[in-house]
Amino acid sequence: MTKFLAVVKREYVVRVRSRMFIATTILGPLIMSLFGLVPALIFRMEVGGPLRIAVVDQTGRLYDRLSESLMNERKESEGVSIADGARKSVQMNSAERLQQVASQQRQTFWLQKIEMSASLEQTREQLKRRIREKEIDLYLILPTDLLDYGSAELVGSSTGDIFAKDDLEDAISNAVREARLEQARIDPQTVRSLSRPTQLKVMKIDDLGETEDRGQGFIVVFGVGFTIYLTILLYGQMVMGSVIDEKETRIAEILFASVRPFTLMTGKLIGVSCVASTQLAIWGLAFITFVFFGTNALTWRGVPMQLPGIRPILFLYFALFFLFGFFIYATVYALVGSMATTPQEAAQLAMPIILLLVVGFYLAFPVIKSPNSPFAFWVSIFPFFASITMLVRIVSQTPPFWQIALALLLELGTIVALLWLAARIYRVGMLMYGKKATIPEIIRWVRQA
Amino acid sequence: MSEIDITVRLDQVRKSFGEFTAVKDLSLAVRAGRIFGLLGPNGAGKTTTIRMIVNITAPDSGTIELFGQRITPTLQDRIGYLPEERGLYKKMKIGDQLRFFAELKNISGKEVDRRIDSWLARVKLSEWKNKRAMELSKGMQQKIQFIMAVLHEPDLVILDEPFSGLDPVNVELLKDVVLELKRTGKTVIFSTHQMELAEKICDDICLINRSQKILDGSLRQIKKSFGRNAVALRMEGSNGILNDASLVSSVQTHSDEVEVLLAPGATAQQFLRKLVDSGANVSKFEMIEPSLHDIFIEKVTEAE
Numbered sequence: 216m217t218k219f220l221a222v223v224k225r226e227y228v229v230r231v232r233s234r235m236f237i238a239t240t241i242l243g244p245l246i247m248s249l250f251g252l253v254p255a256l257i258f259r260m261e262v263g264g265p266l267r268i269a270v271v272d273q274t275g276r277l278y279d280r281l282s283e284s285l286m287n288e289r290k291e292s293e294g295v296s297i298a299d300g301a302r303k304s305v306q307m308n309s310a311e312r313l314q315q316v317a318s319q320q321r322q323t324f325w326l327q328k329i330e331m332s333a334s335l336e337q338t339r340e341q342l343k344r345r346i347r348e349k350e351i352d353l354y355l356i357l358p359t360d361l362l363d364y365g366s367a368e369l370v371g372s373s374t375g376d377i378f379a380k381d382d383l384e385d386a387i388s389n390a391v392r393e394a395r396l397e398q399a400r401i402d403p404q405t406v407r408s409l410s411r412p413t414q415l416k417v418m419k420i421d422d423l424g425e426t427e428d429r430g431q432g433f434i435v436v437f438g439v440g441f442t443i444y445l446t447i448l449l450y451g452q453m454v455m456g457s458v459i460d461e462k463e464t465r466i467a468e469i470l471f472a473s474v475r476p477f478t479l480m481t482g483k484l485i486g487v488s489c490v491a492s493t494q495l496a497i498w499g500l501a502f503i504t505f506v507f508f509g510t511n512a513l514t515w516r517g518v519p520m521q522l523p524g525i526r527p528i529l530f531l532y533f534a535l536f537f538l539f540g541f542f543i544y545a546t547v548y549a550l551v552g553s554m555a556t557t558p559q560e561a562a563q564l565a566m567p568i569i570l571l572l573v574v575g576f577y578l579a580f581p582v583i584k585s586p587n588s589p590f591a592f593w594v595s596i597f598p599f600f601a602s603i604t605m606l607v608r609i610v611s612q613t614p615p616f617w618q619i620a621l622a623l624l625l626e627l628g629t630i631v632a633l634l635w636l637a638a639r640i641y642r643v644g645m646l647m648y649g650k651k652a653t654i655p656e657i658i659r660w661v662r663q664a
Numbered sequence: 665m666s667e668i669d670i671t672v673r674l675d676q677v678r679k680s681f682g683e684f685t686a687v688k689d690l691s692l693a694v695r696a697g698r699i700f701g702l703l704g705p706n707g708a709g710k711t712t713t714i715r716m717i718v719n720i721t722a723p724d725s726g727t728i729e730l731f732g733q734r735i736t737p738t739l740q741d742r743i744g745y746l747p748e749e750r751g752l753y754k755k756m757k758i759g760d761q762l763r764f765f766a767e768l769k770n771i772s773g774k775e776v777d778r779r780i781d782s783w784l785a786r787v788k789l790s791e792w793k794n795k796r797a798m799e800l801s802k803g804m805q806q807k808i809q810f811i812m813a814v815l816h817e818p819d820l821v822i823l824d825e826p827f828s829g830l831d832p833v834n835v836e837l838l839k840d841v842v843l844e845l846k847r848t849g850k851t852v853i854f855s856t857h858q859m860e861l862a863e864k865i866c867d868d869i870c871l872i873n874r875s876q877k878i879l880d881g882s883l884r885q886i887k888k889s890f891g892r893n894a895v896a897l898r899m900e901g902s903n904g905i906l907n908d909a910s911l912v913s914s915v916q917t918h919s920d921e922v923e924v925l926l927a928p929g930a931t932a933q934q935f936l937r938k939l940v941d942s943g944a945n946v947s948k949f950e951m952i953e954p955s956l957h958d959i960f961i962e963k964v965t966e967a968e
Binding site for chain 1: 740741749756769772
């Protein structure tokens with residue numbers, strides 16, 4: 216027991232004291248939020264100035280409406296108050312975020328009305344020349360029959376910007392609709408006020424009562440799944456690194472002369488799991504502190520922050536599923552580490568493990584969509600996926616308790632089986648220098664032990 | 665010789681890896697309080713034998729007894745082991761490292777700190793206590809590993825090639841420590857392929873070659889049984905005597921002297937008298953014992 220504790224202590228102290236641990240503890244949440252933010256920021260990047268469009272309005276009735284419509288569009292999106300924006304960015308799910316990015320990224324259009332002085336063909340030639348000379352980016356032709364059935368024509372050297380194209384299409388449709396309504400003697404002002412869009416308010420019912428869900432549910436589910444996936448990956452690899460280190464430096468031989476391989480391996484797993492728990496506890500406390508003080512401060516400043524309701528039992532489930540998932544993957548990592556001779560070789564051998572973990576992470580998405588389907592059930596009790604998928608189910612729509620218990624039980628059984636297997640391979644693998652273990656050899660070790 | 669005087673006893677021990685038999689029916693006894701040399705060329709099976717004694721691997725068949733008992737993991741605490749393939753945690757400080765390995769041998773507390781300091785002073789590495797292992801030279805690391813093997817004051821110390829790669833000053837330093845261990849009643853198993861070194865410190869030896877024991881016993885007795893009539897000789901004149909087949913069976917010429925193997929039945933006294941009578945000017949005349957190296961070569965070739 217003393218030996219076991221000595222192994223746990225060494226593993227823990229060395230790692231918690233390392234610069235790496237301190238850096239990931241502080242930067243971890245930052246890096247995770249960057250994963251969400253960087254793509255958004257890249258989408259937002261405005262490269263180049265406004266889109267310069269020359270408009271040939273053959274109907275003579277659309278240009279003013281078009282330019283007004285495009286300007287309105289901009290005003291509307293700018294009209295969203297800062298407070299609103301802040302609230303939005305906290306609550307949005309990824310689909311919404313993409314949309315917002317697109318709207319924020321909307322080009323400011325710069326329109327120029329072209330009076331037709333010559334034939335259409337001549338005007339076209341002129342406009343094409345201007346595009347070649349880079350005076351304008353695009354030209355738009357609104358033909359006379361557009362009000363009845365025709366289609367508008369947009370010409371330019373680069374027409375790849377789908378956001379700009381959608382905006383223009385909307386604006387033209389609006390302008391055409393208004394012109395048609397006017398023709399039918401209906402006041403466009405009335406039409407506009409009558410066709411104001413409605414909004415869908417989403418409510419979630421669970422044992423917390425009824426709460427409005429503006430997408431924050433998805434954020435929590437996604438965040439939980441991602442955190443567990445990332446920490447298992449990170450700390451599983453840490454176990455593997457530690458095993459390879461002891462094999463490569465040949466410390467294993469002295470260690471095995473003092474402590475039984477199984478004690479060493481389990482001590483290592485427990486030690487690293489303590490490191491991971493420490494880090495998660497720090498993050499958890501920081502999160503709770505933020506919830507209690509941060510949101511109050513923000514609300515007080517006029518930023519309405521509504522954080523999703525999180526039940527305390529979730530923390531317990533998170534801890535359990537994290538630890539069980541960690542032990543499953545870390546044991547496999549330890550096993551792989553003992554079979555390899557160099558870190559490079561181990562990285563190769565570990566590829567299938569990472570793949571399994573990634574699959575588990577992506578399975579979270581269909582599970583979020585329909586957390587009560589048979590598919591979600593089977594996927595969430597499968598031991599290699601359960602830590603991510605069952606937790607995702609618990610957060611989105613808590614399944615019956617027996618399903619949670621079953622998932623945990625199956626994970627526990629898997630851990631025991633893997634430890635049994637790993638102990639046999641680890642002992643022999645650690646003392647084998649210079650060559651990678653072959654599959655028949657490994658089978659023999661397991662049989663002989 | 666009572667049972668209690670035997671620290672390690674191997675009986676018909678066999679170990680194979682797949683097709684290859686690393687140790688074949690090896691029996692030996694290591695007497696308490698003596699330095700036992702486990703000798704043989706590279707790949708003879710020394711390390712495999714040691715790993716079984718330390719309980720890192722188990723024999724396929726045969727029995728191993730330590731201190732009169734069948735081996736168990738708890739007996740490991742009474743053994744100190746310096747493996748040939750040795751390592752340290754690169755990024756761990758020397759002091760922490762030594763304390764960790766002491767804890768793995770079930771000792772801890774203030775006493776450990778005191779022992780660490782005194783051992784570091786003894787091998788002249790005190791100022792390195794708070795340095796990381798990666799900052800130490802190879803020789804320094806080897807001395808740290810040596811300390812690991814003896815820090816918990818084990819009754820049995822197993823040293824696998826402990827002097828390889830050390831400079832002569834450090835070899836002397838560690839050799840003194842080994843001899844001191846013996847004086848304090850510890851048993852030492854010393855494995856090497858360097859026969860000259862073994863000859864200087866071992867009390868008993870066991871020679872193994874190709875997984876099998878060739879010869880064992882006390883070094884003095886072995887030498888006596890190999891007692892050949894050999895003389896180291898330095899002289900001037902009268903080379904004719906060396907060609908006398910009734911006296912001399914072979915002559916090896918070294919740089920400034922010759923090694924003469926006397927013919928069966930001839931004595932050194934007769935030979936010396938003949939030399940003096942023939943008017944030779946003898947400046948050196950010394951009976952020489954066969955070296956362990958010679959014995960080993962002779963035994964191995966005899967077996968083949």
